[in-house]
Amino acid sequence: xxxxxxxxxxxxxVLNFISVKFESIKRKxxxxxxxxxxxxxxxxxxxxxxxxxxxxxxxxxxxxVARFKRLTGYDVMxxxxxxxxGQKIQRIAEEKGVTPKQYVxxxxxxxxxxxxxxxxSYDKFIRTTDNYHEESVKKIFKxxxxxxxxxxxxxxxxxxxxxxxxxxxxxxxxxxCPDCGRPVEKAxxxxxxxxxxxxxxxxxxxxETHPDFIQPETRKNExxxxxxxxxxxxxxxxxxxxxxxIPVEFDTDHVVYVWIDALSxxxxxxxxLNDEPALMEKYWPADVHLIGKDILRFHTIYWPIMLMAxxxxxxxxxxxxxxxxxxxxxxxxxxxxxxxxxxxxEHFGVDAVRYxxxxxxxxxxxxxxxxxxxxxxxxxxxxxxxGNLLSRTVTMIxxxxxxxxxxxxxxxxxDDELIxxxxxxxxxxxxxxDDLKIPYALDHIWxxxxxTNKYIDETEPWILGKDESKKDRLSTVLYNLSExxxxxxxxxxxxxxxxxxxxxxxLNIDLTSWDSLVSFDGTKAGTKVEKKGVIFPRIDVEKKxxxxxxxxxxxxxxxxxxxxxxxxxxxxxxDEITIDDFDKIDLRVVTVLECEPIKKAKKLLKLKVxxxxxxxxxxxxxxxxYKPEDLIGKQVILVANLKPVKLRGELSQGMIxxxxxxxxxxxxxxxxxxxxxxxxQVG
Numbered sequence: 145x146x147x148x149x150x151x152x153x154x155x156x157x158v159l160n161f162i163s164v165k166f167e168s169i170k171r172k173x174x175x176x177x178x179x180x181x182x183x184x185x186x187x188x189x190x191x192x193x194x195x196x197x198x199x200x201x202x203x204x205x206x207x208x209v210a211r212f213k214r215l216t217g218y219d220v221m222x223x224x225x226x227x228x229x230g231q232k233i234q235r236i237a238e239e240k241g242v243t244p245k246q247y248v249x250x251x252x253x254x255x256x257x258x259x260x261x262x263x264x265s266y267d268k269f270i271r272t273t274d275n276y277h278e279e280s281v282k283k284i285f286k287x288x289x290x291x292x293x294x295x296x297x298x299x300x301x302x303x304x305x306x307x308x309x310x311x312x313x314x315x316x317x318x319x320x321c322p323d324c325g326r327p328v329e330k331a332x333x334x335x336x337x338x339x340x341x342x343x344x345x346x347x348x349x350x351x352e353t354h355p356d357f358i359q360p361e362t363r364k365n366e367x368x369x370x371x372x373x374x375x376x377x378x379x380x381x382x383x384x385x386x387x388x389x390i391p392v393e394f395d396t397d398h399v400v401y402v403w404i405d406a407l408s409x410x411x412x413x414x415x416x417l418n419d420e421p422a423l424m425e426k427y428w429p430a431d432v433h434l435i436g437k438d439i440l441r442f443h444t445i446y447w448p449i450m451l452m453a454x455x456x457x458x459x460x461x462x463x464x465x466x467x468x469x470x471x472x473x474x475x476x477x478x479x480x481x482x483x484x485x486x487x488x489x490e491h492f493g494v495d496a497v498r499y500x501x502x503x504x505x506x507x508x509x510x511x512x513x514x515x516x517x518x519x520x521x522x523x524x525x526x527x528x529x530x531g532n533l534l535s536r537t538v539t540m541i542x543x544x545x546x547x548x549x550x551x552x553x554x555x556x557x558x559d560d561e562l563i564x565x566x567x568x569x570x571x572x573x574x575x576x577x578d579d580l581k582i583p584y585a586l587d588h589i590w591x592x593x594x595x596t597n598k599y600i601d602e603t604e605p606w607i608l609g610k611d612e613s614k615k616d617r618l619s620t621v622l623y624n625l626s627e628x629x630x631x632x633x634x635x636x637x638x639x640x641x642x643x644x645x646x647x648x649x650x651l652n653i654d655l656t657s658w659d660s661l662v663s664f665d666g667t668k669a670g671t672k673v674e675k676k677g678v679i680f681p682r683i684d685v686e687k688k689x690x691x692x693x694x695x696x697x698x699x700x701x702x703x704x705x706x707x708x709x710x711x712x713x714x715x716x717x718x719d720e721i722t723i724d725d726f727d728k729i730d731l732r733v734v735t736v737l738e739c740e741p742i743k744k745a746k747k748l749l750k751l752k753v754x755x756x757x758x759x760x761x762x763x764x765x766x767x768x769x770y771k772p773e774d775l776i777g778k779q780v781i782l783v784a785n786l787k788p789v790k791l792r793g794e795l796s797q798g799m800i801x802x803x804x805x806x807x808x809x810x811x812x813x814x815x816x817x818x819x820x821x822x823x824x825q826v827g
Contacts, residue, residue, distance in 0.1 A: 183430040185223075185410055185459075197483040197513060198468035200262060201501045205465070205582060206434055207264045208502055211638035212577050212585075214265075216658045221427060223413050224259060225270035226252050227406040229399070230308045234388035244388045245273060257746065262485065263494050263641055270413045272390075272405055276420050280412035281405050282393040284454065285381075287417075288338065289394070293453045296395075299335040299380040302328040308402045310380050323438065336382040336398060343449040344376040350448070356461050358444050360508045363437060363464040367444045379446065407447045411456070429457035432580065437464040463580055466510035468501075483513060487695060490745070490792070491688070495640040496522045496680065502639050503586045515692050519685050529593050530632070530643070531680035536600060537625045538650050538675045544609045549626060549651075550619030551669035559624055562599045563664045565592055566631045570661045573635055582639075589635045596628040626651055627667045634661060646679045730785040731801070731826035732756070733816060739772035745792045751775065751800070753782060756823020763796035769811040781814045781826055 203224065210222040228248040237247040252271060259266065270277060288294045302311045304321035311321065311328065321328050351357055351368060358364035382398035383389065389399030408416075410430065414423040435443050440462070448458045470483065488497045500518050503525070505511030541547060569592045576585035599621075608618040630653050637644035637656070648656065651673050655666040737759065738752035747765045749772060762782065783799040790796070801814035816826075 183427050183432075185430050185433050197485050197488065197497075197501070200258070200485045200497075201468045201505060201511075202434070202436055202465070203259065203264055204262060204498050204501050205507070207262075207266075208498075208582060208639050209434075209577060209580070211265055211641065212574075215634070215638055216574060219426075221268070221423070222266045223268045223270055224264065224266040225268075225409065225413075226255060226272070227402070227409070228252070228271060228273050229389040229405055230305075230402040231383070231386045231388070232305045232308065234386050235305070237388075248273065258485065261489055261494065261746075262498070265641075268413065270409055272409060276418040277409060277412045278390045280417040281390045281400055281408050283417040284408055284450075285400055285404070286393055288450075288453055289336070291453065293339045293342065294336050294381060295339070297335060297337050298332070299337075300332040301330075301380075303331040304328045312377065331385070333384050334398075335380045335384070336392065336395075337378040338381045338404075338449075338453075340376050340379045340445070340449055343452050344372060346452060347445065347448055348372050350458065351444075354460075357458070358440075359461055359463045363440055363444075363462075367440065371441060371445055376445070403442050403446060404450070407442060407450065430459035431461060433459050433462045434580070435462065435464055437466055440464040463508070465508055466506075468505060468511050468513055470513050486747075488518075490747075491692075492518075492522060492683070493642070493680075495643045496526060499526060499586075499640055503583050505583070507580060507582055515689060516685065519683050519688055522680065523682055523685070525590060526643075526680040527678075527682045529590065529597065530636075531678055533593060533597050533600075533625075534629060534647055534650060535675070535678060537622065537629060538673050540605055540609070541622050541626070541673050542675060544605075544615075544618060545622070547673050549667060549669050549671040549673060550622055552620040552623040553616035554620050556617070556620075558599070558602050559620065562595060562624060562628060565595050566628055566664055567662070569631065569635065570658070586639060589632065589639075592628065592635070593632055596625060596632070599628070600625065623667060623669070624664075626673075627664055629653075630655065630667050631661055631664075634658065643679060646676070650674060650676050726827070728785075729783060729827075732782050732784040733779055733820045733822060733824040733826060734760075734782045735822050736775045736778050736780065739775045741767055741772060742792050742794060748792060748794075749775070750794055753780075753798075754822045755782070755784065756821060760797040761795055762798050762800060763791040763794050764800045764802075766800070766802060766811060766813070770813070778813075779816055779819060779822075781816070 207222070210220050214220045226248070228244075233244050233248060237244040240247060248271075256269065272278075285294065299310070302313065302316060303309070304311065304324065304326060306326055307321055307323050309321070309323065310331075315322055316328065317325070319328075320326060348368065351364060351372075355364075358367060379401070381401040381404050382392055382395075383401065384397050384399075387399055389402060390405055392398040392400060410433075411424065411428060412418060413420070414427055415421050416424055433443055433447075443462050443464075451458050485497060496518075500513075500521060504517065504521060541549060569588050572588040573585045576582070576588065603621045605618055605621050608614045608621065629647055629651055633644045633647040633651075633653060634656050636647075644656075647653065651667075652671045653667070655668075660666045732755060734753035734755050736751050737754055740750055742748040742750050742763070745767075747767050749764050749767045749770070751762045751764060753760050753762055760782075781801045783801065786797075786799050788795055788797045802811050803814065
């Protein structure tokens with residue numbers, strides 16, 4: 145095996161956007177009733193090196209809301225994308241010897257792969273390099289200029305390239321960027337300015353008369369007291385010191401300030417001032433912008449003022465959630481504590497990751513990510529509560545009724561409490577999602593899950609199964625368990641879509657609509673059930689934590705090397721070993737006989753290699769660098785005495801040696817000159 149835990153989504157803003165407009169539905173005696181339209185977006189955030197679990201958190205939360213609105217009958221548009229312009233992108237591309245577009249093209253492909261891995265159900269992917277977006281931004285800039293809200297002048301002040309933000313001397317903290325703490329640059333150049341000050345009083349009045357506009361409440365106070373009331377300065381909205389951006393149409397030496405470019409995506413994606421499908425009337429204004437608190441200023445000051453100047457309605461609410469913190473501080477490349485979502489999904493599955501993000505992070509506040517808590521919650525909530533409930537139910541139906549769903553016959557009072565809770569839970573979950581309280585929504589679902597487990601203990605079906613005269617009562621108990629699981633499967637589907645599908649497969653559920661949850665009779669008697677394995681295997685906590693500590697150490701080393709240009713030239717040499725230590729490693733020459741990809745594991749290849757005296761199977765993380773057909777017949781070097789492990793359910797009996805180039809752009813397999821007999825020892 146050769147595992148590479150690295151993402152290459154370097155230095156690109158990622159723009160996430162959910163659009164939801166719905167004729168909402170209210171469940172009342174099975175009748176669907178129209179509500180007002182609703183539109184929610186998650187905008188941009190700025191990963192400095194790669195998409196870590198904190199970035200993924202925002203997108204997963206947005207996806208859960210979008211899926212829930214679809215489930216409950218809303219007309220949903222979910223837009224995600226990338227914000228690709230700016231000085232930082234241009235500098236990095238120049239260092240790599242490629243054009244900025246070539247650089248971002250590769251990164252965007254990786255972003256799309258990650259969203260696919262995380263089961264993000266977006267409907268459209270917008271790039272700020274898309275022609276229609278660029279055309280709209282040019283027209284927006286010209287419209288503001290013609291109105292007199294943009295004027296030409298000269299900018300002199302401080303600029304943070306990583307944040308793409310301008311600051312006054314008084315806004316700096318210890319002479320550095322107040323947002324990221326990095327050094328700023330003195331900038332002086334001809335520029336266009338946007339009359340932010342013209343609209344400041346109007347915006348203050350709007351915020352004060354619309355108490356829900358900025359949420360949580362602490363975010364509102366921060367914007368009012370720290371930025372608006374002290375006096376809002378006009379904003380520099382063009383640059384001439386670089387050219388990777390959208391040119392100002394009437395003065396092409398200037399490019400549009402990247403945040404004016406980026407924020408406009410919410411309306412350019414809806415066809416504003418372009419030839420895309422005209423969706424503004426249908427989806428705008430947004431009811432909620434869902435964002436991280438680090439970009440609150442842009443969305444609660446710059447963006448509403450832009451909309452006021454364009455004479456467009458403001459979004460009804462901007463919800464600024466907190467950061468996802470690691471034990472020890474905020475996630476950052478420099479601290480080496482980035483958590484790679486690909487690694488987590490590879491080890492635990494996508495729904496375990498989604499569940500932790502959606503349930504364990506208090507929405508609106510900072511949350512903590514801990515490997516230990518993550519594993520323990522996976523064991524307790526997913527393996528014990530939900531997985532065990534499904535397993536016990538299917539097993540008992542198979543054992544007592546030959547795998548065929550029984551019909552309810554003999555009802556008792558204990559059934560009523562379970563049925564009542566099941567019928568009440570959908571409306572409770574809907575209320576929490578409407579209030580963006582995703583963890584509370586999951587709490588209600590897990591209350592039903594735990595109550596259903598308690599129902600098993602109360603009814604003791606294993607006792608009923610021993611008495612033929614109580615078979616009718618047993619059939620009712622097992623039917624109620626199955627029907628509860630149907631409710632649970634529907635309710636959990638926006639949050640854990642793969643898990644819902646697995647429940648449906650085992651119980652052969654075909655009634656999965658939201659409006660089917662108005663009555664406790666959707667499970668069909670006579671349906672065949674089929675046990676298909678444990679949906680959430682229990683995890684050995686100590687073993688997995690030790691494994692993750694090794695991964696974390698490699699990530700820390702990689703982060704340290706990436707932040708120190710001198711160390712880029714050579715990876716630090718490990719601690720000295722003796723000849724006796726080296727002698728423990730058995731390196732052998734092998735020939736690749738067969739090679740094929742592993743399903744749902746984009747990095748992994750499964751190889752059959754000839755060791756000279758035996759054929760072995762090896763799983764290697766080289767799929768992004770080698771095609772299977774290119775490896776057949778190739779001689780490589782195998783660590784032959786490495787303890788076998790299972791990766792994605794496949795046995796790996798050794799490790800193929802490989803190395804990255806210094807810039808990590810290419811993985812090269814270690815080989816030999818000429819040809820040697822298989823099994824030849826290297827050393």
